[in-house]
Amino acid sequence: MRIRLVRSARRCGNGCPRSGGVWWKLVLGSGARGDSPQMPSHPHLATSEWTLDYPPFFAWFEYALSHVAKYFDQEMLNIHNLNYSSSRTLLFQRFSVIFTDALFVYAVHECCKCIDGKKAGKELTEKPKFILSVLLLWNFGLLIVDHIHFQYNGFLFGLMLLSIARLFQKRHMEGALLFAVLLHFKHIYLYVAPAYGIYLLRSYCFTANKPDGSIRWNSFSFIRLISLGLIVFLVSALSLGPFLALNQLPQVLSRLFPFKRGLCHAYWAPNFWALYNALDKVLSVIGLELKLLDPNKIPKASMTSGLVQQFQHTVLPSVTPLATLICTLMAILPSVFCLWFKPQGPRGFLRCLILCALSSFLFGWHVHEKAILLAVLPMSLLSVGKAGDASIFLILTTTGHYSLFPLLFTAPELPIKILLMLLFTIYSISSLKTLFRKEKTLFNWMETFYLLGLAPLEIFCEFVFPFTSWKLKYPFIPLLLTSVYCAVGITYAWFRLYVSVLTDPPVGKTKKQ
Amino acid sequence: MEKWHLMTIVVLIGLTVRWTVSLNSYSGAGKPPMFGDYEAQRHWQEITFNLPVKQWAKFINPDWIELHSSRGYESQAHKLFMRTTVFIADLLIYIPAVVLYCCCLKEISTKKKIANALCILLYPGLILIDYGHFQYNSVSLGFALWGVLGLSCDWDLLGSLAFCLAINYKQMELYHSLPFFCFLLGKCFKKGLKGKGFVLLIKLACTVVASFILCWLPFFTEREQTLQVLRRLFPVDRGLFEDKVANIWCSFSVFLKIKDILPHHIQIIISFCFTFLSLLPACIKLTLQPSPKGFRFTLVSCALSFFLFSFQVHEKSILLVSLPVCLVLSEIPFMSTWFLLVSTFSMLPLLLKDELLMPSVVTTMAFFIACAISFSIFEKTSEEELHLKSFSISLRKYLPCFTFLPRIIQYLFLISVITMVLLTLITVTLEPPQKLPDLFSVLICFVSCLNFLFFLVYFNIIIMWDFKNGRNQKKIN
Numbered sequence: 001m002r003i004r005l006v007r008s009a010r011r012c013g014n015g016c017p018r019s020g021g022v023w024w025k026l027v028l029g030s031g032a033r034g035d036s037p038q039m040p041s042h043p044h045l046a047t048s049e050w051t052l053d054y055p056p057f058f059a060w061f062e063y064a065l066s067h068v069a070k071y072f073d074q075e076m077l078n079i080h081n082l083n084y085s086s087s088r089t090l091l092f093q094r095f096s097v098i099f100t101d102a103l104f105v106y107a108v109h110e111c112c113k114c115i116d117g118k119k120a121g122k123e124l125t126e127k128p129k130f131i132l133s134v135l136l137l138w139n140f141g142l143l144i145v146d147h148i149h150f151q152y153n154g155f156l157f158g159l160m161l162l163s164i165a166r167l168f169q170k171r172h173m174e175g176a177l178l179f180a181v182l183l184h185f186k187h188i189y190l191y192v193a194p195a196y197g198i199y200l201l202r203s204y205c206f207t208a209n210k211p212d213g214s215i216r217w218n219s220f221s222f223i224r225l226i227s228l229g230l231i232v233f234l235v236s237a238l239s240l241g242p243f244l245a246l247n248q249l250p251q252v253l254s255r256l257f258p259f260k261r262g263l264c265h266a267y268w269a270p271n272f273w274a275l276y277n278a279l280d281k282v283l284s285v286i287g288l289e290l291k292l293l294d295p296n297k298i299p300k301a302s303m304t305s306g307l308v309q310q311f312q313h314t315v316l317p318s319v320t321p322l323a324t325l326i327c328t329l330m331a332i333l334p335s336v337f338c339l340w341f342k343p344q345g346p347r348g349f350l351r352c353l354i355l356c357a358l359s360s361f362l363f364g365w366h367v368h369e370k371a372i373l374l375a376v377l378p379m380s381l382l383s384v385g386k387a388g389d390a391s392i393f394l395i396l397t398t399t400g401h402y403s404l405f406p407l408l409f410t411a412p413e414l415p416i417k418i419l420l421m422l423l424f425t426i427y428s429i430s431s432l433k434t435l436f437r438k439e440k441t442l443f444n445w446m447e448t449f450y451l452l453g454l455a456p457l458e459i460f461c462e463f464v465f466p467f468t469s470w471k472l473k474y475p476f477i478p479l480l481l482t483s484v485y486c487a488v489g490i491t492y493a494w495f496r497l498y499v500s501v502l503t504d505p506p507v508g509k510t511k512k513q
Numbered sequence: 514m515e516k517w518h519l520m521t522i523v524v525l526i527g528l529t530v531r532w533t534v535s536l537n538s539y540s541g542a543g544k545p546p547m548f549g550d551y552e553a554q555r556h557w558q559e560i561t562f563n564l565p566v567k568q569w570a571k572f573i574n575p576d577w578i579e580l581h582s583s584r585g586y587e588s589q590a591h592k593l594f595m596r597t598t599v600f601i602a603d604l605l606i607y608i609p610a611v612v613l614y615c616c617c618l619k620e621i622s623t624k625k626k627i628a629n630a631l632c633i634l635l636y637p638g639l640i641l642i643d644y645g646h647f648q649y650n651s652v653s654l655g656f657a658l659w660g661v662l663g664l665s666c667d668w669d670l671l672g673s674l675a676f677c678l679a680i681n682y683k684q685m686e687l688y689h690s691l692p693f694f695c696f697l698l699g700k701c702f703k704k705g706l707k708g709k710g711f712v713l714l715i716k717l718a719c720t721v722v723a724s725f726i727l728c729w730l731p732f733f734t735e736r737e738q739t740l741q742v743l744r745r746l747f748p749v750d751r752g753l754f755e756d757k758v759a760n761i762w763c764s765f766s767v768f769l770k771i772k773d774i775l776p777h778h779i780q781i782i783i784s785f786c787f788t789f790l791s792l793l794p795a796c797i798k799l800t801l802q803p804s805p806k807g808f809r810f811t812l813v814s815c816a817l818s819f820f821l822f823s824f825q826v827h828e829k830s831i832l833l834v835s836l837p838v839c840l841v842l843s844e845i846p847f848m849s850t851w852f853l854l855v856s857t858f859s860m861l862p863l864l865l866k867d868e869l870l871m872p873s874v875v876t877t878m879a880f881f882i883a884c885a886i887s888f889s890i891f892e893k894t895s896e897e898e899l900h901l902k903s904f905s906i907s908l909r910k911y912l913p914c915f916t917f918l919p920r921i922i923q924y925l926f927l928i929s930v931i932t933m934v935l936l937t938l939i940t941v942t943l944e945p946p947q948k949l950p951d952l953f954s955v956l957i958c959f960v961s962c963l964n965f966l967f968f969l970v971y972f973n974i975i976i977m978w979d980f981k982n983g984r985n986q987k988k989i990n
Contacts, residue, residue, distance in 0.1 A: 411593050412536055415600070419529040423522060430518040 055256060056239045057184040061152075065096055097146055097154060104158035108136045110165035111381055114346075128384035131431045135380045136161070140401045140424040141373045144417065148408060153370070156186050157377055164353070164378060168346040172204045176228050180235040187256055191360035191374060194332055195353040198339050200228060203349070214341070262366060263319050267479050269369040270403045270486035271362045273324075276316065278484045283315040324365040331359035338501055347382075351501050354378050358396075358494045369407070369483075372400035372490070387436040388500055392493050394432065395447060398425055399489030402454050406479055414462065450489060457485055519627045520616075524608060527634030530879070531603065534872045535596040535644035599643055599651070606655030608634070614662050614840065621843055628887030633839045635883050637876035638857045642829055645869040650829070653683035654836050660689075661812070661840065664696060665805040669713065670720050673697065677724035684747070688819040688833045692811040695796045699803030757954040758828045759859040759961035761787075761821045767955060780824065787822040791969065795976045806844070807976065812837035814972040821965055828863055828958075831856045845900060845975075846888035851926055852968055854881060858933045859961035861940065862954040870941060894919045904978040925967070932960055 072092035112129040124130055146154045163178035179196050183189050205228070208219040243252050268274040313319070335355040339348055357375040361367055376397050383393035401421060408417050433442055443451070461478035470477060615630040643651050656679035663672020676693055679686045697717055704710035757763060762784070775783070792815045799811045816834040820826055835856045842849045857877055864873045884890060896902045896919055908915050940953040949955075 411590075412596075415532045416529065416536075419525055419532065423525045423529065426518060426525070427522055430515065430522075434515075 055184045055187050056243065056252070057181065058152075058186060061185070068092070068096075094147070097152060100152060100155035101146070101158070103155040104161070105137065107158040107161035107165065108133050110169075111136070111161050114165055114168040115381070115384060125431070126434060128435065131435060132380060132384045134431075135383070135428055136377065138424060138427075139373075139377065139380070140420050141370075141376060141397075141404055143420060144401075144404055144407065145370050145373065148413065148416070151370075153373065156182065156189075157373070159185070160189065160192075161377065161381075164346075164350065164381070167199070167349060172200060172224075173227065173231065176200060177231050177235070180232050184235060184239040188371060188374070191364070191371070192353045192356045194336055195339065195349060195356045198336050199343075199349040199352065201225075202340050203343050203345070204228070209343070263324070265366060265368055267369065267406050268483040269361070269367040269371065270399070270483045270490055271364070271367055272327075272487070272491065273319065273363075273367075274483045274487045275491070276319070277313070278480060280313045280316045281480075287315060321365045324363055327363040328360050331363055332356050334498070335359070335501060342504070344504070347385075348501075350378055350382060351497070354382070355494070355497060355501065358490070358497070362491065362494060369403050372396075372403065376400050383432060384435065387439040387442065390432045390436055391442040391447070392496050392500070394429055394442065395451065395489055395496075396493040397428065398451055398454065399486045399493070401425075402458070403482060403486035403490075405458070406482060418458070453485070457481060516623050516627070519624075520612060520630065523627055523631045523634065524612065526631065527608065528600075528604070530635065530876065531640055531644050532596075532600060534640050534869075534876065535600070537645055537869055537872050595647065596644065599647070599649060602649055603643065603651040603655075607651035607658065608655075610655050610658035610662060614658060617662065617666060618843060625843065625887070628883075629843050632842055632880065632884050632887055635876070635880045636835060636839055636853055637873060637880050638832055638835050638853070638860060640876055641857070641864055641869055641873050642832060642860070645872060646829075646863065646867050648829070650683070650832055653679045653686050654832065655679075656682060657686055657689055657836065658840075660693065661809070661837075664693070664808065669697060669700065670716060673717055673720050674724055677721055678728075681725065681728040685830055685833055688816045688823075688830070689812055689837075691792065691796055692799060692808060692815050695799040695811070696803050696808045699800040702800065703803060757862060757951065757958045758826050759820075759831070759958045759965060760826050761962060761966075762824075764959045764962040767959060784822055784824045788818055791822060792818040795973060798976055809837055809840050810972060810976050813841065814969065814976060817965060817969050817972065821962070821969060828860050831859055842884075842888075845898070846884065847890040847893050847926075848899065848968070848971065850881065850884040850888070850890050851929065852964075853884075855929065855933070855961055855964045855968075858937070859957065859965075861937060861957055865940065874937075894923055900975045900979045902979075904974050907978065929964055936960060 069092050072088045112133050115128050115132055142153060142157065145151055159178055159182040163175045163182065166172070166175035166178065176196070179189070179193075183193065202215070205221055205225045206215060206217075206219050207221050207224075208216055210216050240249065240252070243249050263273055264277065268277060332355070335352045339352040342348070354375050357371075357378070361371050361375060364371075376393075379389075379393045379396060382389040384390070401424065405417060405421075408414075429442075436442065461482060465471060465478050611633050612630055615626045615633070618626055618629065621629075639650060639654070642648055656675050660672045660676030660679060663669065663675055673693070676686070676689070680690065698714075701710040701714045701717075704713060706714075795811045795814045799807050813834060816837060820830050820834055835853055838849050838852050838856075854877065857873065857880075861873070864870065893899075896905050899919065899922065901918060905915065905918055908918075936953070936957055940957065945952040
């Protein structure tokens with residue numbers, strides 16, 4: 001029923017096949033023409049700016065696609081054709097995204113089955129299942145990132161949502177298998193691996209609880225633990241085995257975890273470090289004005305000059321990868337403890353998953369702003385359940401989606417991103433308000449003010465700023481403002497979600513699924 | 514969900530689809546020296562800017578409209594500018610008219626009104642021509658819609674003013690002029706020619722004359738100039754038809770080359786006679802029994818008559834018929850959806866020339882799904898729903914066993930859709946044979962013409978029979 005066909009109208013003249021995924025296709029596609037598949041040590045690959053930073057399963061996926069691609073356009077598979085783009089290439093790439101989205105649609109269907117429709121009105125459009133499916137299928141972030149910016153997140157998120165749905169349906173083995181496979185498609189999902197690990201250990205390996213909800217040690221089932229371990233081991237062996245055999249593993253790992261890249265991306269993801277950087281910049285400016293700092297000692301390169309590079313902070317202490325790891329772990333720990341000591345079934349697992357994703361987003365090293373989707377999509381499942389969750393979801397999703405705006409920066413794309421954002425925001429706020437109209441209002445005045453402030457911010461960044469004189473002197477100001485403003489909202493949503501998880505009543509009084 | 518939220522969402526969906534289509538290629542892209550409609554519009558801007566001088570355009574980019582040197586100018590920035598102008602014109606004129614029209618519909622639920630607005634905004638033909646091929650039809654159609662709205666709500670003066678603006682923007686709107694004239698005349702008669710009716714007549718005449726004078730004032734300086742303008746507006750020298758169009762004359766010329774056989778003035782007289790004969794019954798009926806519902810249906814049949822029988826008809830003129838059909842979407846959803854699909858299909862050769870295959874396929878499917886779900890069209894094919902009850906009853910007086918009219922119509926629909934899909938596939942995949950290079954376009958025009966003839970007969974039947982027992986029916990709106 002969902003009109004996803006209109007999506008393909010989005011596949012317009014935008015030639016943006018910029019993703020590491022394309023590179024894999026090039027590399028392995030040369031295998032489709034009869035040459036042997038090249039290993040990551042090929043000299044050409046070192047020179048390309050789009051590096052092979054995805055795990056092996058994704059490589060095999062692209063390999064499969066390249067076999068179809070040769071019917072569309074042979075030239076795109078030539079390994080020497082850097083930045084090659086033709087209309088047939090574009091057509092093939094776009095169609096492949098739409099095709100693989102089929103898995104996402106199936107996963108959404110399964111998730112809708114896990115939602116109970118007790119709150120439903122008589123109208124179809126007021127049922128939680130309908131609202132959830134629209135929120136997921138027409139998710140602005142996914143549309144923008146997948147179909148315009150171009151990536152394959154649709155089917156990866158489909159895998160994640162499907163594994164969550166399986167855990168809801170108590171088919172734990174399948175859920176574990178799907179997640180293991182997912183990890184080997186895109187290792188960014190390591191962010192949420194602790195949630196999976198602890199939940200499976202606590203609620204699946206320990207088959208029963210004591211009446212007050214705490215752990216019953218003697219109900220531990222070795223068989224379940226071993227079977228889970230076997231699944232993970234087999235999947236990893238399948239994926240990394242060939243590289244292990246060829247002694248290429250260190251290379252693969254170094255490409256997967258490029259720590260040389262710097263604390264922040266070229267455009268700062270709206271996380272804690274964006275606020276940290278902004279504070280550092282403000283303090284350094286103040287320090288310069290008040291003559292507390294020596295201008296010679298400050299590094300010239302701006303952090304948002306557009307390139308991916310390392311830099312040092314001027315006033316505040318510099319941040320190392322280890323520091324971010326420690327911060328992330330400290331942020332994750334309370335939610336994981338909650339999951340262990342106060343298990344609340346699949347719903348508790350979902351909250352922990354979202355918190356893990358959000359905490360890693362907030363404190364991680366070189367986080368991409370697209371990673372916010374990792375938290376937004378599972379949160380949609382919670383949003384149709386409780387009013388409090390709906391309110392957090394709306395703040396998170398609106399600011400998260402707005403932070404994706406700098407991904408599309410050309411003039412023809414401007415109306416599209418504004419129209420789509422308006423569409424999604426108006427629909428989500430209005431439908432959730434209608435769903436929870438009998439409870440208290442979703443936003444207090446502060447939150448409303450904050451969300452409305454996004455409009456003047458957008459007008460300033462896109463319409464006013466390019467015509468002012470500051471554009472040449474401080475070209476990074478719109479990006480800085482966007483990421484700082486959104487970072488405030490996302491941090492606030494994270495904080496509220498944590499509070500609601502920690503203050504939830506213990507398991508005896510929660511509703512059954 | 515609140516009504517205005519839903520309406521906003523519907524409008525946003527319409528706008529999004531429009532802008533996405535506009536990112537595609539346009540008419541005559543990269544095809545010198547003639548280019549296409551896009552270049553024609555830019556050329557208009559060049560001329561109107563340079564002679565006489567107007568200040569506003571200079572601010573944006575003088576290169577785009579430099580006299581003579583900007584012929585064939587194509588760049589990304591300019592394309593963005595042109596597309597934005599269409600978008601804004603649409604947003605200001607056409608879309609508010611559609612929204613207001615749907616809100617003023619009587620006797621249907623709010624949800625149906627909003628679904629109606631969605632379907633009208635998603636009509637592929639207008640989107641593809643305006644945003645893909647590139648024209649400004651939404652301005653003239655928007656004004657015409659304001660005219661219809663005014664007349665339906667009894668704001669006759671404003672309605673006729675809006676319609677005059679529409680005509681003066683694009684003379685094609687004259688296709689709609691007869692129903693407007695007959696409806697207003699009928700209203701005057703109804704109010705009594707001795708009293709209020711006469712006053713209304715005078716007021717309307719003054720409004721029309723005033724608006725025409727206002728628009729034409731700059732051109733009245735010389736008689737020669739006025740004549741020139743008229744000659745350009747009505748190019749009678751050009752012949753009965755140009756290129757391939759789903760017209761009677763074009764289809765007829767497959768069998769008999771009229772253009773070559775008959776002399777020029779005879780062709781004009783024949784087309785004039787056929788056109789007026791085919792639209793006369795409906796217009797007379799409207800003058801004698803004016804009603805908003807009759808007005809809308811008469812708009813359809815008149816515009817369709819003009820399209821089928823008039824001279825120098827372009828395939829884009831089908832949009833003038835599609836607009837009134839969109840207006841009756843809520844009353845006969847099945848037939849309207851069918852018609853709108855055929856109208857988009859009839860423009861296929863033009864769209865293929867502009868490389869708009871993908872957007873046209875996608876928008877057509879989206880439109881079809883939207884209509885099928887909003888109106889449940891496949892459940893509304895009974896005699897009553899198709900407004901054919903009176904006709905069937907009359908027919909059963911002579912043929913008592915004639916009860917299977919809906920069944921026939923359903924089969925016809927199926928055949929029509931299958932033919933359209935097959936022809937589309939053939940045109941896209943195969944090459945025409947050497948001896949008949951235009952085979953596929955001619956086939957498309959021929960099939961569309963047959964469909965349009967069927968619709969002409971159908972709409973005329975509705976007008977003549979459905980309102981026959983007008984006094985006995987409860988709902989006369």
